[in-house]
Amino acid sequence: MFANLTLESYKTMQFALMISETHEGFEDRNNARAGEYWGGWMAYSRAIAESGIFAGGAGLELPSTATRVVFDGASKTVQDGPFPDARELLGGFFVIEVDSLDDAIAWAKRCPITKGGTVEVRPVLPPPPQAD
Amino acid sequence: MREDRGRVLSSLMAKFRNFDQAEEALQEALASAFTHWTRNGLPSNPAAWLHTAASRKAIDRLRKARRDEGLSQDIGLLSQGDVASESHGVTDQRLSLIFTCCHPALEPKSSIALTLRTLGGLTTTEIANAFLDAETTLGQRLCRAKAKIAQAGIPFRVPEPQDWDERLNSVLKVIYLIFNEGYCASSGATSVRVDLCEEAIYLARMIETLRPDEPEVLGVLALMLFAHARYRARIAGAGVVPLEAQDHLLWDQGKLKEAEACLDRALTLGKTGPYQIQAAIMALHSQAAARDWGQILMLYDALITFDANPVIRLNRAVALAEAGFLELALQELTALEGALTMYQPYFAAKADLLRKAGHEAAAQTAYAQAIGLARNAADVAWLQRQKSAAT
Numbered sequence: 001m002f003a004n005l006t007l008e009s010y011k012t013m014q015f016a017l018m019i020s021e022t023h024e025g026f027e028d029r030n031n032a033r034a035g036e037y038w039g040g041w042m043a044y045s046r047a048i049a050e051s052g053i054f055a056g057g058a059g060l061e062l063p064s065t066a067t068r069v070v071f072d073g074a075s076k077t078v079q080d081g082p083f084p085d086a087r088e089l090l091g092g093f094f095v096i097e098v099d100s101l102d103d104a105i106a107w108a109k110r111c112p113i114t115k116g117g118t119v120e121v122r123p124v125l126p127p128p129p130q131a132d
Numbered sequence: 133m134r135e136d137r138g139r140v141l142s143s144l145m146a147k148f149r150n151f152d153q154a155e156e157a158l159q160e161a162l163a164s165a166f167t168h169w170t171r172n173g174l175p176s177n178p179a180a181w182l183h184t185a186a187s188r189k190a191i192d193r194l195r196k197a198r199r200d201e202g203l204s205q206d207i208g209l210l211s212q213g214d215v216a217s218e219s220h221g222v223t224d225q226r227l228s229l230i231f232t233c234c235h236p237a238l239e240p241k242s243s244i245a246l247t248l249r250t251l252g253g254l255t256t257t258e259i260a261n262a263f264l265d266a267e268t269t270l271g272q273r274l275c276r277a278k279a280k281i282a283q284a285g286i287p288f289r290v291p292e293p294q295d296w297d298e299r300l301n302s303v304l305k306v307i308y309l310i311f312n313e314g315y316c317a318s319s320g321a322t323s324v325r326v327d328l329c330e331e332a333i334y335l336a337r338m339i340e341t342l343r344p345d346e347p348e349v350l351g352v353l354a355l356m357l358f359a360h361a362r363y364r365a366r367i368a369g370a371g372v373v374p375l376e377a378q379d380h381l382l383w384d385q386g387k388l389k390e391a392e393a394c395l396d397r398a399l400t401l402g403k404t405g406p407y408q409i410q411a412a413i414m415a416l417h418s419q420a421a422a423r424d425w426g427q428i429l430m431l432y433d434a435l436i437t438f439d440a441n442p443v444i445r446l447n448r449a450v451a452l453a454e455a456g457f458l459e460l461a462l463q464e465l466t467a468l469e470g471a472l473t474m475y476q477p478y479f480a481a482k483a484d485l486l487r488k489a490g491h492e493a494a495a496q497t498a499y500a501q502a503i504g505l506a507r508n509a510a511d512v513a514w515l516q517r518q519k520s521a522a523t
Contacts, residue, residue: 013285100287101237102295123285 014055014097014124015104017111020088025115026062040112041092048094048107055124057094088117095124134253134334136179141250142225144186145232145288151250151278153190161186183222226251227342228289230335234303235286242277243306244313245270251338252331262313262328304352304407307335311356315363316507329360350398351407354391358414361387372510380420388418406438425455442471446478453485461485476505480515487522495522 028037041059048054066082082089098104101121108119137158144154161182175181233246241263248259260270280286291299314328336353343349365382366373373379395411413431416424432448445468453461465482472478483498499519506512 015285100289101235101285102287102291104285105237106292106295123283 012097012099013104014095015101016120016122016124017057017094017096017104017108018090018120018122019092019094019111019113019117020120021091021113021117022088022115025113025117026089026091028115029062037112037114040114044110044112045094047110048096053096053098053107055095055097057092059092060090063089063091091117135338136182137253138226138229138251138338139222139224140179140183140186142229143183143222144190145229146223146225147187148190149288151281153193154186155250157186157190157193158182160189179222224342225288226338230303230339231290231299232281232286232288234299234306235281236299236302237284237286238277238280240306240309242273242280243302244310245273246277247306247335248310248331249274251335253334254327254331258327262325300346300348303339304336304348307332307339308352308356308407310335311359315359326363329356329363332356333360345397345401347398347401347403348405348407350394350401351405351409351411354394354398354411355407355414357387357391357394358411358418360384361391361418367510369514372514374514375417383418391415391418404434406435409435409438423454425451429455442468443475443477446472446475446481450481450485453488458485458489462489474505476502476507476511478502479505480518483518483522492522 028034045057048057063082068079068082070077070079094107096104096107098107101123104121108121111117111119113119141154141158144157145151148154148157164185165178165182169175169178230247230251233250234243238246245259245263248254248262249256254262256270256274257267259265260267263270265273311329311332314325314330314332333353333356336349336356339346340349340353361384362375362378362382364384365378365380368379368382369377391411392415395408395415398408398411409431413428413435416428416431429448429451432444432451435444436448445464449461449464449468452464462485465478465485468478479498479502483495483502486492486495486498496519499515499522503512503515503519506515
């Protein structure tokens with residue numbers, strides 16, 4: 001097992017940047033500051049694309065459009081809305097391919113979040129081994 | 133040996149990029165060194181010997197693991213590195229190692245344990261004892277930290293220039309936490325753990341050697357040396373002896389001189405930071421002559437621009453009182469009460485100030501609260517005596 005670890009650590013890694021914003025942040029999508037808000041995210045996405053590290057991602061519609069399916073035992077209940085009472089909610093995510101956590105953190109820090117929020121940085125699982 | 137161990141381990145880490153592999157290989161090399169060296173005498177360069185032996189063992193293990201998994205034997209890169217390292221000896225990667233151990237993506241307790249384990253001279257048992265952890269708990273903590281480093285993609289390298297200040301700050305924070313754990317031992321009969329204080333000073337010196345002229349490294353080193361210079365005087369009584377009651381003859385003049393030299397050098401580099409300011413405050417506290425509280429207060433005002441945390445504000449309030457602004461100081465303490473409800477030194481300071489202001493009954497209550505929150509026997513003894521004296 002550690003043979004793999006050793007050799008793979010010389011390769012690039014994929015990281016998901018999961019971007020959560022506050023309610024105030026989401027409001028900026030549709031108020032007087034909308035131009036600035038969208039301009040910021042457009043520029044950020046462009047920078048990721050131009051750096052050649054883009055490996056996936058999407059911006060998400062407002063949390064009010066969310067529907068959740070709750071699994072509890074055998075029942076699967078459909079409910080309105082995102083996770084209740086959360087101070088911050090998922091607004092979008094990117095998957096980037098870089099050398100290390102430090103590079104991923106550097107990209108996370110460049111997110112144009114102005115009203116508070118969190119970017120969770122997590123390594124993406126490697127693809128399952130291909131059958132020959 | 134502590135230094136050689138850290139150097140060899142860091143060099144193995146740079147090569148194999150895997151904590152467990154590097155540590156296991158070094159462990160095996162140390163075991164065979166014991167037999168070899170007793171038979172053939174000490175090699176001319178023990179560190180290089182260990183490095184070569186450990187590299188060979190790690191490569192053997194890699195080959196075996198790849199064979200077991202039916203993978204090709206292509207580890208040519210590593211073997212070539214091995215040949216090169218035999219002629220060049222060990223490459224000192226301790227700076228990369230400490231930045232990896234103190235990466236902000238690890239929780240501070242893990243960083244402390246990992247740093248002491250890989251670069252310090254303490255065994256796992258000693259680290260566990262120092263932090264009152266069960267050895268198995270500490271083992272698990274180290275395991276989790278190493279797994280996170282490998283899986284989360286924490287790199288083994290010195291940070292990029294744009295991240296340098298922030299990352300250095302995490303390293304210094306870990307070192308200073310180690311020192312403080314030693315300086316204010318969190319429980320037990322003794323109130324100072326010299327071994328932890330000395331480990332922290334060793335680590336700061338190590339960084340200073342590897343990357344000289346970093347003002348905050350010199351600052352933290354000066355700060356710790358000032359404090360440590362007084363430890364004999366501090367534990368000379370039944371409890372912790374506070375500064376104003378200490379016997380100056382017990383202060384370690386050598387350490388004080390070194391601390392002053394570090395601070396002077398830091399200040400000539402022209403980039404002030406919180407550790408340098410705290411060291412400067414300590415320097416003023418370490419003068420045998422009467423303390424200049426006006427100047428101490430000014431330094432606290434500067435410190436607060438970097439970090440306005442409640443503990444620093446508390447210390448500033450004490451300086452305020454000593455500089456003659458007792459009422460202002462008491463007002464500031466009232467404002468801080470909410471943030472420091474579980475902090476023993478807050479109530480001890482409050483009790484002292486209330487006593488000075490002539491509010492004896494309120495002072496008694498505050499002493500009682502401080503005693504209730506004291507973490508070791510020595511502090512309790514000292515506070516009891518203060519309380520009795522205040523009636």
